[in-house]
Amino acid sequence: MSNNRAATTQQSFPMNGGDGPHSYLNNSNLQRKATDACRTMIEEAIAQKLDVKCFSSNPFRLADLGCSVGPNTFKAMQHIVEAVERKYLAQGLKSEMPEFQVFFNDHVANDFNTLFASLPTERRYFACGVPGSFHDRLFPESSIHFMFSSHALHWLSKVPEELLDKNSPAWNRGRIHCTSAPDEVSHAYAAQFDHDVEIFLNARAKELVVGGMIVLLIPALPNGIPASQSPFGVMFDLLGASLMDMAKEGLINEAQVDSFNLPVYAASREQMTDLVKRNGCFTIERMELVYPTSKLVDRFCGNECGMLLRAGMEGIIAKHFGSGIIDELFDRFSKKSVEFSHQLESSKRGGAQLFAALRRK
Ligand SMILES: C[S@@+](CC[C@H](N)C(=O)[O-])C[C@H]1O[C@@H](n2cnc3c(N)ncnc32)[C@H](O)[C@@H]1O
Secondary structure, three states: OOOOHHHHOOOOOOOOOOOOOOOOOOOOOHHHHHHHHHHHHHHHHHHHHHHHHHOOOOOEEEEOOOOOOOHHHHHHHHHHHHHHHHHHHHHHHHHHHOOOOEEEEEEOOOOHHHHHHHOOOOOEEEEEEEEEEOOOOOOOOEEEEEEEEEEOEEEEEOOOOHHOOOOOOOOOOOOOOOOOOOOOHHHHHHHHHHHHHHHHHHHHHHHEEEEEEEEEEEEEEOOOOOOOHHHHHHHHHHHHHHHHHHHHOOOOOOOHOOOOOOEEEEEHHHHHHHHHHHHEEEEEEEEEEOOOOHHOOOOHHHHHHHHHHHHHHHHHHHHHOOOOHHHOOOOOOOHHHHOOOOHHHHHHHHEEEEEEEEEEO
C-alpha cells in the first residue's frame, strides 16, 4: 500500500517543535494570516462546490496535510467543519448532519506531542494523527471527503539530484536555492515539483471520494516576477549570502554551502493548472493568486523575519551544517535583512499565494 520508493528517498525536515521562542507554534503568524485571508474563498468553495448529498457515509472525514504543530491547523479545521455544517443545513440535511473526524497529517518527525497537547478542548470533531509523507498514500481508498493543505506542498520531496552532481550544469555553487541561479537549476527545481505534485495528486485521487474536494494554499510566483524579487527569493538570497560570509571567515566550509540546497519551490498559477489538467482526476473549481504579504506584513525585516525563517529552516540547516552555527547564522541573517530591507520591502508585492479548489471527478 505504501509507496516504498518514496519512503526511502524522501527527506523530511519538520518545523521547529515545542512552544519555545524559536518554535513554529510561536512564529507562524504570517502563515495564519495568509490562511485567514482565504477564509471566504474556502467557505465559497464548500458552499458552492461541495455536494454533500452525494456522500453516504458518516462520519465526514477531513484531513489537513502538512499540519505542523498548530495552532494554525486547529483554526483552519474548525473553520472548515463549520462551513460543512452550514452546507448540510443549506441542503436541508439537518437530520443527516454527520459527526466529523479530522486527520492531522505531517512527517513522522513532526512534533505530534505538541500538536495533540494543544488540541482545542471545545472542538466539534474526533482527532487522529496520520504520520507520513503526503508524497505517498496516507489513507484507504475513497475514504476522505475533504482535504486541506496550507503552506506545505511547496516543500519538495527531496533536493533535485542534478544539484548535487559537480559535473552537472545544475551544480548550484555558492547558492542555496534556484533563486538567482542559472536556468538549469531552476529547471531541475521545476521538474522535481512537477514530479512531486503528480505523485501527490495521484495519491489524493485514490483517497478522496468522488465529489470530494481538496483546497490547497501554496506560496506562489506571480507571472512576470522573477523568484529573486519574491519575499522568499530575497530571504533565500540573504540566507545564502550569510552562509557564504561565514564560509569566507572560515566558520564553515565553502564546499558545505555548495552542496546545500533548500528543497522548496514556488510554482506559478499556470504551472499548477497544467499539472492538475495533466493528472486528469480533478476538476479545477477555482485557481487564483491572492496577495496577502503586501497587506499583512508591516515591517518585513530584522529579528521577526529571522524568527519566521528559523522556525521553518533550522532543522534542515542544522542537519547539514551542525546545530552550532544556527544562532550565529540567523543573527547575521537578521542583520542582513535590515541592511537590505528596501529589497525585502519591495518584494512584498510579489508575495503571492495560490488558492486552488479541486474536486474529485
Ligand atoms: C510551513 S508548515 C505549514 C503548517 C500549517 N499547514 C500552517 O499553515 O501553518 C509546512 C509543514 O508541511 C510539512 N510537510 C512538508 N512536506 C511534507 C510531506 N511530504 N508530507 C507531510 N508533511 C509535509 C512540514 O513538515 C511542515 O510541518
